[in-house]
Amino acid sequence: MADITIDQISTQTFYQIPQIFLPSIEKEYGSDGRVKKKIKLTSPYARKLSNDAKLAYGAFYNRCLLSIRSYHQGVKDYVDENGSVFMVYTVEELMEVLDKGKMTVHKIKKELQEIGLLREVSQGANRPNRLYLQNVNANLQEYEHYQANYLTSGRDKGKVTYIHVKTVNLNGEVLFELPKAPEDENGSPKNGRPTNPEKSTKNGSPENGRPKSIPQGVHIMDGSNTDNNNSGFLDNSSRRAGADTATQNKNKEKYVAPEYYSLLQVIADKYNDRYIYPHGYTLTHNQKMRIGQYLTEGFATSTEVLNMIDHIPHDCEKPLAYLLAMLENLKTERQAEVRRVAHLNAQRYYEGGQV
Numbered sequence: 610m611a612d613i614t615i616d617q618i619s620t621q622t623f624y625q626i627p628q629i630f631l632p633s634i635e636k637e638y639g640s641d642g643r644v645k646k647k648i649k650l651t652s653p654y655a656r657k658l659s660n661d662a663k664l665a666y667g668a669f670y671n672r673c674l675l676s677i678r679s680y681h682q683g684v685k686d687y688v689d690e691n692g693s694v695f696m697v698y699t700v701e702e703l704m705e706v707l708d709k710g711k712m713t714v715h716k717i718k719k720e721l722q723e724i725g726l727l728r729e730v731s732q733g734a735n736r737p738n739r740l741y742l743q744n745v746n747a748n749l750q751e752y753e754h755y756q757a758n759y760l761t762s763g764r765d766k767g768k769v770t771y772i773h774v775k776t777v778n779l780n781g782e783v784l785f786e787l788p789k790a791p792e793d794e795n796g797s798p799k800n801g802r803p804t805n806p807e808k809s810t811k812n813g814s815p816e817n818g819r820p821k822s823i824p825q826g827v828h829i830m831d832g833s834n835t836d837n838n839n840s841g842f843l844d845n846s847s848r849r850a851g852a853d854t855a856t857q858n859k860n861k862e863k864y865v866a867p868e869y870y871s872l873l874q875v876i877a878d879k880y881n882d883r884y885i886y887p888h889g890y891t892l893t894h895n896q897k898m899r900i901g902q903y904l905t906e907g908f909a910t911s912t913e914v915l916n917m918i919d920h921i922p923h924d925c926e927k928p929l930a931y932l933l934a935m936l937e938n939l940k941t942e943r944q945a946e947v948r949r950v951a952h953l954n955a956q957r958y959y960e961g962g963q964v
Contacts, residue, residue, distance in 0.1 A: 624664070624667030624668055624670070624671050625667055625670055625671065626663055626664070626666070626667045627654070627666070627745045629652045629654055629655070629745055629747065629749065629750055630652075630654045630655055630658060630663045630666070630745075631655055631663075632649055632650060632651040632655045633649075633650045634647055634648070634649055634650075635647065635648045635650070636648075643757070643759070643769075644757045644769060645756075645757055646754065646755060646756050646757055647754075647755050647757070647771065648752050648753065648754055648755070649752070649753040649755065650750065650751070650752060650753075651751050651753060652749045652750050652751055653724065653749055653751075653919075654724065654726075654745070654749065656919065656920065656921075656922065656923060657720070657723075657724055657923050658720055658721075658724065658923060659716075659717075659720060659923055659924060660924065661707075661709065661713060661716070661717050662716075662717045662720040662721055664707075665707055665717045665721065666721065666726060666742070668706060668707065669696060669727075669740070669742045670742060672696055673694045673696070673742050676688065676694045676695075676696075677694060680694075689739075693741060694741075694742070695730075695739040695740060695741050696739070696740040696741075696742070697737050697738075697739060697740070698737065698740060699737045700714055700715070703717075703718075725743055725746070726742065726743045726745070727740060727741070727742060727743060728740075728741040728743060729741075747779065748778070748779050748780070749778075749779075750778065750779045751776055751777070751778055751779075751784065752776065752777050752778075753773060753775075753776045754773075754774050754775040754776070754777075755771035755772060755773055755774065756771065756772045756774050757769050757770075757771060758770050758771065758772055772787070773785075773787065774786070774787045775787065785916060865898050865901035865902060865904075865905055866905055869901050869904050869905060870901075872904065872911040873897045873898075873900065873901050873904070874897075875911065875915070876892075876897070876900060876911060876914050876915060876918070877891075877892045877897050879915055879918050880892050880918055880928075880929075880932075883918065883921075883928075884928055890928060890929070892929070896929060899933065900914060900932075900933075900936065903936045903939075903940060906940075908936070908939060908940040908943050908944075909936055909939055909940070913939065914932075914936070917932055917935045917936070918932060920935075
């Protein structure tokens with residue numbers, strides 16, 4: 610092992626990977642030295658391309674640079690009549706160049722083609738196709754804004770979580786924005802989280818009838834939830850034997866109205882198109898019904914679910930669990946809004962005001 614030094618760096622050769630292929634983080638700090646917010650620079654390339662495809666692009670780009678250099682030296686074997694550089698590789702040759710198996714090579718080519726980074730032109734029978742590497746589109750850069758939220762109580766007091774509040778593109782156009790809570794007559798947010806704890810009755814339940822076990826919903830970057838009791842939610846296995854009746858009723862599948870079936874099929878098609886190859890992941894009927902419950906209960910729209918699927922990391926080992934965790938976080942956020950409204954209405958009622 611040896612450290613990289615300033616003298617050595619100029620002697621190394623590297624494949625060039627576009628920075629837009631990898632996410633980066635910029636943080637903004639407050640006067641107290643704590644993070645106020647952070648901005649994640651990302652793109653469809655970063656989300657959808659596997660690491661194999663990203664490295665393959667770097668290898669292909671290096672091959673194109675060599676062809677350009679040869680062209681200026683008078684060798685025009687890999688430049689067409691339009692001045693475009695192309696590569697000629699059989700699948701077997703790509704397996705050697707990329708040091709990957711046949712299935713992985715096909716997967717890499719498919720990823721690059723679907724995202725617009727590789728064009729393949731047939732040259733007829735018994736002749737390898739021409740591969741045209743495409744330029745990266747810098748306009749696909751996205752900026753995801755996250756607001757820091759510090760827990761003020763409990764065992765995790767002081768722990769920071771981040772709420773995804775907005776995503777804009779390179780031109781400043783808003784691609785996603787968390788709905789803002791409307792304000793009441795005094796300018797205070799009507800649907801924000803309550804600043805005062807809920808009053809409890811003698812049996813320990815809140816006066817508004819909401820169970821205390823509902824987690825404070827936040828969007829956590831890794832798709833997990835702040836409540837340790839939700840660990841079973843991320844496990845798609847069957848319910849454990851010996852669970853009590855309350856748990857059975859809680860997990861019982863609810864009815865999903867037929868008018869949502871077409872929307873669920875659109876969601877399933879998008880999910881299946883993304884994960885059926887090479888993982889073989891497809892949504893079952895029961896899994897579609899679980900997603901449909903969020904639609905029928907009004908906690909999420911079909912557009913929001915489709916956007917969530919786009920934001921699942923490409924190398925996520927449990928994409929369905931990740932999607933359900935995001936839906937549960939969104940549901941919890943909107944439940945918090947409902948609790949806030951009930952709290953304000955009750956406060957106004959007991960103070961003699963109008964609800």
